[in-house]
């Protein structure tokens with residue numbers, strides 16, 4: 281695995297989502313309320329929608345199209361209509377840089 285810089289700490293506000301890319305893979309970067317970052321594949325597993333256009337609900341991100349929630353720790357959807365888990369990635373903050381661990 282390799283650390284990839286995807287954003288600066290101040291590029292995404294607390295409670296907000298930001299679409300970033302690593303080697304052509306789109307990720308939804310989340311800055312959690314109360315601290316910390318998380319990252320999940322940006323493309324919803326139900327249809328081709330960008331999760332970063334959705335909303336952050338605690339430690340889940342809600343797809344803007346049909347409302348499925350994805351857990352940012354496990355990638356698992358909460359239920360219908362999405363049934364397939366997404367990929368989640370380890371996020372590290374070093375100084376002012378936000379880095380995602382990806383192959």
Ligand code: FES
Nearest residue numbers: 324326327343346
């Ligand atoms: S496209 Fe995401 S729940 Fe349907």
